[in-house]
Amino acid sequence: MPLSSKLELSARLSVAPMMDWTDRHCRFMHRLLSRETLLYTEMVTAPALVRGGALHLLDHDASEHPVALQLGGSDPRELARAARLGAQAGYDEINLNCGCPSDRVQSGSFGAVLMENPALVADCIAEMRAAVDVDVTVKCRIGVDDQDPHEVLPEFLARVVAAGCTRVSIHARKAWLKGLSPKENRDIPPLDYPLVQLMKEYFPNLHISVNGGITSLDQAQAFLDGGLDGVMIGRAAYHAPCDVLCAADRRIFGAGTDSTPVGVAHAMLPYIEAHLTAGGRLNQITRHMLGLFAGRPGARGWRRALSEGASKPGAGPELILSALAALEAVAQDRNRHQTIRVQAVKRWHKTRWHRTRRPCSTDRKKGDDPMPDTLLLIQMGLLLAAIGAFAGVLAGLLGVGGGIVLVPAFFYAFQTLGYEGPQLMQMCLATSLATIIVTSVRSVLSHNKKGAVDWDILRAWAPGIVIGAVLGMLVVAQLRSTTLQAIFGVLALVVGLYMGLGRSEWRLGQAMPRGLTRALLSPGVGFLSVLMGIGGGSFGVPLMSLFATPIHRAVATAAGFGVLIAVPSVIGFLFVPMGNSAPPLTIGSVNLVAFGITIAMTLITAPWGVKLAHAMDPKPLKRVFAVFLILVALNMLRKAIGG
Secondary structure, X not given: XXXXXXXXXXXXXXXXXXXXXXXXXXXXXXXHHOOXXXXXXXXXXXXXXXXOOOHHHHOOOHHHOOEEEEEXXXXXXXXXXXXXXXXXXXXXXXXXXXXXXXXXXXXXXXXXXXXXXXXXXXXXHHHHHHHOOOEEEEEEEOOEOOOOHHHHHHHHHHHHHHOOOOEEEEEOOOEOOOOOOHHHHOOOOOOOHHHHHHHHHHOOOOEEEEEOOOOOHHHHHHHHHOOOOEEEEOHHHHHOHHHHXXXXXXXXXXXXXXXXXXXXXXXXXXXXXXXXXXXXXXXXXXXXXXXXXXXXXXXXXXXXXXXXXXXXXXXXXXXXXXXXXXXXHHHHHHHHHHHHHXXXXXXXXHHHOOOOOOOOHHHOOOOOOOHHHHHHHHHHHHHHHHHHHHHHHHHHHOOOOOHHHHHHHHHHHHHHOOOOOOOHHHHHHHHHHHHHHHHHHHHHHHHHHOOOOOHHHHHHHXXXXXXXXXXXXXXXXXXXXXXXXXXXXXXXXXXXXXXXXXXXXXXXXOOOOOHHHHHHHHHHHHHHHHHHOOOOHHHHHHHXXXXXXXXXXXXXXXXXXXHHHHHHHHHHHOOOOOHHHOOOOEEOOEEHHHHHHHHHHXXXXXXXXXXXXXXXOOHHHHHHHHHHHHHHHHXXXXXXXXX
């Protein structure tokens, strides 16, 4: 098979070039995970090779093939010389970067800024193709800044095709060179997959790979089935490489067997030993191995062992072996507990149901038994039902918002089920807010029957709260679980201390603020509430109390704050994907199982809390709950700091 044909086949799935990430050590590990996937170097600038003589940047292992060199530059002749050096070094493909939005790249007049000059890109492609016999390809965006992608992208592709380019990878986002950081450019500009697919209709003979926001092989296969020639995956392949690459050869290429993270870790040992013998450091390799067990039991301990140990003097392969042994111990312990649960269920069925029941799933052969998962889900369902009932009462009784209980409860529940992805806390916040929509609406209606809702306050504060909630959703969507844990812990600690130490006579004013003060405070209520995944009670009730609003009226009106906070933020979270770490029945970042179970209980118990709020003095309960909340906050902070 000609080399170009082999590369086109490999390009069905590729790992995107990523600065500071896809170095030769990373690529070596990725090749162990998948024998077929096309790998890319991090971007190497043509000036560094041609003028700086930095040929060490071309170093790679023979096992990496098929592997492509990505070049950055804008001078056609210089790029041609750099491409020749890359081809001489043995790279199978030379790729021109027309997509990187970093300031450093822009200052060199290359990367995404080249989207503004397709004629220059065509000249570069022509010179590079004339200099080398290997494929010359392009990675680009759909446009930059105020460009109209539907006009710019076809023109850009027409130019590079005319110059002889036969393969392109298109990141389905604009790059905003003015106003957004490189990190923000990876997430904020909206994805336009249909436009990329339209380009395949416009250029049927052009091999087109889509890039941007793709996190799983299921997504990749859908794009391939939809007519695109290839899929390029970036951050997901780095942070959770096994989820993307272990099954890639079988599923995408129809060949080979699945690799395993344990097998790959062992296969890395000779490479590590050779690197150390040559004078290298262990952490230069292990930093790329941190995500090898992402989403699997023991992943946190694996990351901690490598992060803390690899930089120590004398660290070597024994650190990997020790971390693997710890992983195996975790797996054995998990299996032991699972076996105990299965045996207990079987005994229960034999003693209670043996005479009357149909054949049970626990009677099936070993290996086909789904009961452990079923039992665990039942246990968690009962726990969530109890938590939901408690949260509903609190929402009506104390005005703190059920989310202050639901968020940590969801977090610990899903951790117990084995879901430990970087967006776990994000899902907990989003799901909590979803339940608050129903809880708050029910609470508002119940309080309104008693005439307790201050509609004037609600209407006046609504715009600012909604704006703050939307901003909070956008911030949460960008943060990882540990960061959100820390934020929740700090804010929950503040709320708990206020509940425990605050005094009803404290006042900042005799009426709710207006004008500029309201314009500043109202978005703050929405923003902070979304960061905690709570309704309006935890911040709204203290705020209104400090401005002389009677407590019963403050509790009732804060329920309305909850609706204003939860509705817009949840709508946004429905479009924020969780990736491969999401539990079943998760839409965006909202888990329907937790939502359904919890809301069924809060619908029942929220009116109970309202009745109690109007019938008794809740102050003693607030003190007890304050202590509980402080302990929860401290534990959340401990987990965030610890890892």
